Amino acid sequence: MLITLSINATTEQINNLYNNLAEKKLNPQVYQIDGQTVISVEKKDNSLELVALEAMGFVEKVIPITKPYKLVSKEYKNHNTVIKVGDVEIGSGKIQIIAGPCAVESKEQIMETAFAVKEAGATILRGGAFKPRTSPYSFQGLGEEGLIYLAEAGRQTGLPVITEIMDIKDIELVCKYADILQIGSRNMQNYSLLRELAAMDKPVMLKRGLAATLEEWLLAAEYLMAGGNSKIILCERGIRTFETHTRNTLDLSAVPAIKELSHLPIFVDPSHGTGKWKLVKPMAKAAVAAGADGLMLEVHPQPSQAYSDGEQSLTPNNFKILMEEIKRLAAVL
Numbered sequence: 572m573l574i575t576l577s578i579n580a581t582t583e584q585i586n587n588l589y590n591n592l593a594e595k596k597l598n599p600q601v602y603q604i605d606g607q608t609v610i611s612v613e614k615k616d617n618s619l620e621l622v623a624l625e626a627m628g629f630v631e632k633v634i635p636i637t638k639p640y641k642l643v644s645k646e647y648k649n650h651n652t653v654i655k656v657g658d659v660e661i662g663s664g665k666i667q668i669i670a671g672p673c674a675v676e677s678k679e680q681i682m683e684t685a686f687a688v689k690e691a692g693a694t695i696l697r698g699g700a701f702k703p704r705t706s707p708y709s710f711q712g713l714g715e716e717g718l719i720y721l722a723e724a725g726r727q728t729g730l731p732v733i734t735e736i737m738d739i740k741d742i743e744l745v746c747k748y749a750d751i752l753q754i755g756s757r758n759m760q761n762y763s764l765l766r767e768l769a770a771m772d773k774p775v776m777l778k779r780g781l782a783a784t785l786e787e788w789l790l791a792a793e794y795l796m797a798g799g800n801s802k803i804i805l806c807e808r809g810i811r812t813f814e815t816h817t818r819n820t821l822d823l824s825a826v827p828a829i830k831e832l833s834h835l836p837i838f839v840d841p842s843h844g845t846g847k848w849k850l851v852k853p854m855a856k857a858a859v860a861a862g863a864d865g866l867m868l869e870v871h872p873q874p875s876q877a878y879s880d881g882e883q884s885l886t887p888n889n890f891k892i893l894m895e896e897i898k899r900l901a902a903v904l
């Protein structure tokens with residue numbers, strides 16, 4: 572159960588209520604969510620007594636929550652979360668497109684890609700500088716050099732930039748250059764990283780874990796929100812199944828399911844979701860039809876030369892064609 576307090580609630584009123592709930596052994600926890608104090612309590616049989624709390628002037632609402640995740644649930648907040656990044660509004664109904672290479676490889680490569688995707692209609696630029704590679708012998712990313720090139724490409728095109736953060740020790744560095752922080756699939760359940768990023772004043776994109784259920788994914792998002800960061804974007808990127816034809820199995824039913832369960836925006840990444848560029852276009856369109864708030868797409872000027880994920884990267888020209896198709900599809904929808 573969540574108790575939301577009026578923004579005018581005084582510290583004394585909050586403390587008194589907290590002590591009262593603690594005395595009743597309801598295990599109260601206090602959160603600050605977008606300037607509002609919210610107290611969670613473990614639901615006990617005396618919930619009727621809790622409902623009486625609503626009569627207190629400084630209590631705004633008492634919300635019964637049936638799910639294990641609370642703050643990210645639709646029960647807590649019934650309207651969609653909208654996240655503003657510069658001029659880009661995520662979750663407000665307009666489909667936003669994150670595009671760019673898997674990894675920043677050179678200044679020329681990210682600049683060329685950035686201008687191409689911007690011209691075709693992308694609204695956010697991606698590019699990895701710290702890459703979570705399956706093999707330690709594969710290209711690991713350019714580190715800070717990559718972040719500098721990415722930020723410069725963002726500045727020159729006017730696109731906000733997103734990049735992955737893998738390690739707590741890199742938070743300060745990545746925050747210097749990135750507008751949105753990406754938590755990769757492999758780190759979805761890295762709870763110490765989630766806790767640290769919860770304290771940052773930056774939107775976070777949380778990709779679905781390789782084998783995470785929707786509940787585990789939403790509980791990971793709950794770490795961010797309970798820690799004070801409500802600017803969370805979910806991203807479905809495929810899960811591991813017995814099928815080996817595709818790199819992962821893109822679970823598009825996650826989109827409407829998440830929409831039912833949570834107020835957070837959800838993107839779809841058909842590049843990592845399929846691993847095959849030819850499948851990216853149809854699955855991108857299917858994601859839009861399923862109600863996704865946006866897409867994350869890998870684009871490389873010369874996919875065959877890419878240091879990583881070339882086989883799932885679109886050429887700028889294929890990206891342009893897809894964008895035109897998506898525009899038409901979005902208009903119909």
Ligand code: PEP
Pocket residue numbers: 673699703735754755756757778808840843
């Ligand atoms: C990525 O988007 O760069 C990436 C590594 O994706 P994922 O974490 O979904 O594998």
Ligand code: MN
Pocket residue numbers: 673674843869879880
């Ligand atoms: Mn990639």
